[in-house]
Amino acid sequence: MTLKEIAIRNLVRRKGKAGFILAGLIIGVATVVAILSFMDAMTKDINHKLEKYGANILIVPKSENLPLTYGGLNLGGVAFAMEEIHESELDRIASIKNARNVAAVGPLVLGVVHVNTQKVLLAGVDFNAVRTLRPWWSIRGMAPDQNGILAGSEAARILGVEHDTVIPIKNQHLNLTGVLRPTGSQDDHLLFTRIETAQAILDKQGQISMAEVAALCEACPITEMVRQISEAVPGAKVMAIQQVVKGRMDTLAQFKKFSYGISGVIVLIGGLVVLVTMMGSVRERTEEIGIFRAIGFRKRHVTHIVLMEAGIISGIAGILGYLLGLGAAQMALHFFSEATATVFSINLPLALGAISMAVTVGLISSAYPAIMASQMDPNSALRTL
Amino acid sequence: MSYIVAENLVKQYGAGDAAVTAIQKMDFNIDWGEFIGVMGESGSGKSTLLSIMGAMNAPTSGRLTIDDIDIYDLSLEKMADFRREFLGFVFQSFHLIPYLTVIENVMLPLATIKMPKKDKRSKAEEALESVGLLDKKHRLPSNISGGEKERVAIARAIVNEPPILLADEPTGNLDTQTSREIMALFQTLNQQGMTIVMVTHSPECAGYAKRILNVSDGKLV
Structure with a gap:
């Protein structure tokens, strides 16, 4: 006992x-x-889900100017002397320490074009990356091929174009393959095409205006990802979209x-x-x-x-x-x-x-x-x- | 030199006007191997005396020494050790642990001792054999008679071979025949050298003792 x-x-x-x-x-x-x-x-x-909800890191060219835009309203300031980023620089992101946490890198080339009498912002994007970066996009029609173009809902309305319309831009004629359903964002006012097509139209071969990154990183803080990307792309400014991160x-x-x-x-x-x-x-x-x-x-x-x-x-x-x-x-x-x-x-x-x-x-x-x-x-x- | 020496023992319960004196200036000596019967009316103080001798109830004043040890000079923990090594208790209502078997109840005083389990069991079996209950060692207390419970209580009291056995009305709940058997068992233990102090109402049981201490109103008479 x-x-x-x-x-x-x-x-x-x-x-x-x-x-x-x-x-x-x-x-x-x-x-x-x-x-x-x-x-x-x-x-x-x-x-x-939050991480899938679009990009949370932006890579933009270094600029000494302050943009005079707010919530889509342009108040006249134009950032001049803006440097472009070389598209090839983005390849280095694949070699950062937390590269496996990068879900998508979406290069974006932007430029103003004339369609008929209207000035429109043309965006060249990587439509594969867009699926991850803008999962909320819903296209009436289909994503454009090399000679195709996609219109935001407002852009299509203002330009008076619809599916299968041929839109002349500079010396090219691009076929409107689809129209975005309203997103409530700036995307509604843009025309989208493949990045190489946009680079050709805008004379920006091999260059991009900015890039968006979706980082799926639970273990590492977003600031660490920003630091690693900054080191990989030293010529650009890398920043976290603070409201997304903070909200999360x-x-x-x-x-x-x-x-x-x-x-x-x-x-x-x-x-x-x-x-x-x-x-x-x-x-x-x-x-x-x-x-x-x-x-x-x-x-x-x-x-x-x-x-x-x-x-x-x-x-x-x-x-x-x-x-x-x-x-x-x-x-x-x-x-x-x-x-x-x-x-x-x-x-x-x-x-x-x-x-x-x-x-x-x-x-x-x-x-x-x-x-x-x-x-x-x-x-x-x-x-x- | 006597084995148990009580000097001027006084025990009061309560204080002031409500104070009740249970033991009044009691002096006595008990020698090694004596069989003492303590007799008296209900409320005379005999159970209080037994609890004082059992190192469980400190006297208000006076001194009790057993084997030259001043019991109430010991710390509470040392007092517990003293009870384990020197004293065996047999209570009127047996106080067996209901969820332990007969042999486990007997082994209880050995639970805090460092000893191989086999040896503990063997000592308990020896104690049970001496009270004639070895064949019922696996029963629960609820499955044995009153007399058998008393025997188990005695086996538990002697399992660690204490020199002193203190018994409080050990036959109080037993019939005459069983009481005689228990008294015979006490006599045997006493003959083997155990000092026994037994509180009893029964003159017949007291007859087994070698000496009687009569207590009345807290005094020896």
Whole structure:
């Protein structure tokens, strides 16, 4: 007979109380694990969606002038002496440390052209990159080939052109292969063609006006990506689109705060369940503790038994709670998200954290009942019978 | 030199006008290997005296030495060690742990001792054999009779071979025949050298003791 065996036998005998503590802790741990797993999966999902939501880094030529445009309104300032970027410089982005986090690099060449009597901004783009950089684009018709052109909705309306219209630009005749459905952005006012076509029309062979980058980087901060690209393309100015980045960070921070807050409350409630139940258990065992003390158990032996009971239940609750929490998170994800994140895989740090948390809460909450038990005067304990 | 020496023992419960004196200036000596019966009316102070001798109830004043150790000079933890090494307790209502089997109850005083499990078991079996209950070692207390429970309590009290056995009304809940069997067992233990102090109401049980201490109103008479 050892102290551990006494603790185990008592747990088996007092199944109701042990079960109540177990259930309380399992629910607590499972809820915390579910919330954290759910939030983690949702965070990844949202992060992924946000990152897919267009470019988050811009590469522009270095300029000493301030543009006088705001929200699509041009107030007269024209950035002059603007340097172009050599298209070949963008190839170096493929060699940066976090190159695998770059989802797309979209070069853009811009220039003003005349269509009939109207001045229009012509944009040469890489239509493959556009799929990632502007996933919201919806084209009535199709993306242009080398001799084709795509019109923004407003541009098509103002120019009075529609599908299959041939649009003469400089000495070329480009076939309108499609019209963009309204995007609510500056894109509505532009004509788009393939980059090489635009470069030929605008006399900017091998040059680009700017480039957009979509970086899918969860682990590294966006500023780090900006730094790496700046080093790769030293002739250009690289900047993060701050509102996208900040918005993303704020969203994640809110999610985390919420989940930690809820987890804290649940842990507190779990601790109180353990405390109250263990107090009741200790009071119920006055006789037993009196006998232990009478036959020579030291205070620390009694404390040891109570804490061992709490530790055993808490450990089991930690394991079961973790598994239950994972299952609950998986189920919740089906309801709340289209995410395909694999939360059901065993996350060792979270598993160890859950078990440690359960054991810590169990032990801390049982500390007072254990001390109370050890302080029992054996004579009083036996006299109360 | 006596083995147990009580000098001027006083025990009061409460304070001021509400104070109740349970033991009044009690002096006595008990020698090694004596079998003492403590008799008295209910409320006379005999159980209080036994709890003081059991290192579980500090006297208000006075001194109790056992084997030249001033018991109440010890720290609480040392007092626990003393109880484990020197004393065996047999309570009127047995006080067995209901969720432990007979042999596990007997092994309980050995739970805090560093000793191989096999040796603990063997000592417990020895103690059970001496009270004639080895064949019921795997039963729970709820599955044995009152007399058998008393025997288990005795086996638990003697398993670590303490020199002193303190018994509080050990036959209080038993029929006459079983009481005689228990007393015979006490006599055997005493013959083997164990000092026994037994509180009892029963003159018949007291008849097994070598010496009687009569307690009345907290005094030896």
